[in-house]
Amino acid sequence: MFKYRLLVHSASQVVTVRNDAKIIAARGQEMRHVDIVEGTEQCGVSVLIDSNGKIAFVGLDTDVAFEFPDVHKEVERTIDARGKSIVPGLVDAHTHPVWVGDRVHEFAMKLAGATYMEVHAAGGGIHYTVEKTRNASEEELYCSLVERLYSMLSTGTTCVECKSGYGLEVDTEIKMLSVIEKARKEVPISISCTYCGAHAVPKGKTSQEATDDVINHQIPKIRELMSKEELHVDNIDVFCEKGVFDVNQSRRILQAGKDAGMNLNFHGDELSPLDGAKMGAELGALAISHLEEISDSGIDAMTKVGSVGVVLPTTAYILRLTPPPVRKMIESGMAVALGSDFNPNAYCMSMPMVMHLACVIFRMSMPEALVAATLNSAAALGRSGDLGTLSVGKCGDMVIINAPRWEHLVYQFGCHNQTISSVIRNGEVVLDAGQCCG
Numbered sequence: 001m002f003k004y005r006l007l008v009h010s011a012s013q014v015v016t017v018r019n020d021a022k023i024i025a026a027r028g029q030e031m032r033h034v035d036i037v038e039g040t041e042q043c044g045v046s047v048l049i050d051s052n053g054k055i056a057f058v059g060l061d062t063d064v065a066f067e068f069p070d071v072h073k074e075v076e077r078t079i080d081a082r083g084k085s086i087v088p089g090l091v092d093a094h095t096h097p098v099w100v101g102d103r104v105h106e107f108a109m110k111l112a113g114a115t116y117m118e119v120h121a122a123g124g125g126i127h128y129t130v131e132k133t134r135n136a137s138e139e140e141l142y143c144s145l146v147e148r149l150y151s152m153l154s155t156g157t158t159c160v161e162c163k164s165g166y167g168l169e170v171d172t173e174i175k176m177l178s179v180i181e182k183a184r185k186e187v188p189i190s191i192s193c194t195y196c197g198a199h200a201v202p203k204g205k206t207s208q209e210a211t212d213d214v215i216n217h218q219i220p221k222i223r224e225l226m227s228k229e230e231l232h233v234d235n236i237d238v239f240c241e242k243g244v245f246d247v248n249q250s251r252r253i254l255q256a257g258k259d260a261g262m263n264l265n266f267h268g269d270e271l272s273p274l275d276g277a278k279m280g281a282e283l284g285a286l287a288i289s290h291l292e293e294i295s296d297s298g299i300d301a302m303t304k305v306g307s308v309g310v311v312l313p314t315t316a317y318i319l320r321l322t323p324p325p326v327r328k329m330i331e332s333g334m335a336v337a338l339g340s341d342f343n344p345n346a347y348c349m350s351m352p353m354v355m356h357l358a359c360v361i362f363r364m365s366m367p368e369a370l371v372a373a374t375l376n377s378a379a380a381l382g383r384s385g386d387l388g389t390l391s392v393g394k395c396g397d398m399v400i401i402n403a404p405r406w407e408h409l410v411y412q413f414g415c416h417n418q419t420i421s422s423v424i425r426n427g428e429v430v431l432d433a434g435q436c437c438g
């Protein structure tokens with residue numbers, strides 16, 4: 001049994017994001033900088049991971065040799081990262097990865113000018129995917145989820161939030177949550193599981209009937225399976241939107257999830273200014289996603305209680321939405337996080353592309369985007385105690401980049417099979433140079 005699992009050495013730089021493991025989120029202006037250990041001409045930078053997959057040390061190669069003189073005899077694997085840079089494993093705070101059915105035809109409709117809600121109202125969108133997913137087997141859903149999770153790993157994501165939400169009734173929602181539970185055990189990626197039975201109002205029900213079904217039927221059944229350890233559901237979500245679930249219905253649904261021990265991480269103020277953000281802040285939401293239409297008072301409310309704002313550049317880009325006021329959110333002191341919002345409407349699994357879009361469309365700096373895709377997205381999932389930075393004692397999750405400066409991960413748009421050399425989770429190499437060990 002080796003004392004250490006992995007030593008990565010000779011890197012040009014290691015971006016820890018924060019050296020101090022006690023920092024659980026970067027709020028407002030704190031997002032502007034990232035902590036970096038820089039190498040020199042003569043000496044590179046090392047990351048040492050212990051046998052439990054935790055970070056034991058980050059520092060110059062010479063410091064490792066001094067602090068751990070026998071490390072080369074005590075470590076299971078070493079990686080020479082000469083000419084390369086290292087960032088924490090990326091955390092994707094918002095995905096809908098469990099579904100079947102092809103909606104490429106809707107992309108053509110949106111390019112032709114149809115809005116998201118016009119497609120939704122016409123029975124497309126979520127409803128189309130619900131019909132396909134209800135009829136899919138657990139095995140079919142599991143196989144497509146595993147494929148997508150390995151795709152996410154190949155782009156540097158080592159932790160991902162996975163939602164249900166294409167069942168809208170108890171049996172299919174539980175089928176989806178069971179598929180996520182199986183993946184949580186079998187795929188080398190950390191998963192935060194979200195129940196999203198209120199993703200839309202199912203056909204044949206009113207929003208009030210659907211609200212009552214979620215609260216009185218779906219959540220109690222899920223609670224029962226959680227108590228038997230058959231499901232691990234971390235968060236509850238609701239699509240709080242005009243024509244879907246209104247603010248009061250959303251409040252009732254989220255409160256029921258909170259009473260069941262779930263964190264609140266929901267879709268708010270995406271297409272209409274309903275002040276979902278204020279409602280979420282009142283409930284102590286851990287995170288609220290989208291926020292294209294957030295009000296100034298919604299920003300203040302979230303900032304005051306510390307709710308994380310999860311912004312989703314791919315959806316704003318694909319739907320040609322007015323972007324969320326991210327600069328104002330950051331200047332107001334909110335912790336801003338990023339998610340891919342991977343789903344049939346926004347078909348992107350790549351956090352490096354999400355960071356690039358966040359810089360270009362949301363006018364975030366590259367350090368802000370990296371903080372939002374690591375420390376703050378981990379905070380949105382309640383996981384920044386052990387994920388999101390390369391600080392001693394936290395999980396040894398990292399991305400080795402084929403460039404001496406980390407910014408190439410964001411700057412090179414969509415080329416992660418060239419820019420990413422290795423993806424490491426808990427000190428184990430899960431991806432090497434363009435392959436995917438899965």
Ligand SMILES: N=CN[C@@H](CCC(=O)O)C(=O)O
Nearest residue numbers: 125126239315341343344345
């Ligand atoms: N807005 C609601 N839910 C997803 C879209 C889901 C879908 O269209 O299938 C979103 O975050 O954009």
Ligand SMILES: [Zn+2]
Nearest residue numbers: 094096267341
């Ligand atoms: Zn979403």
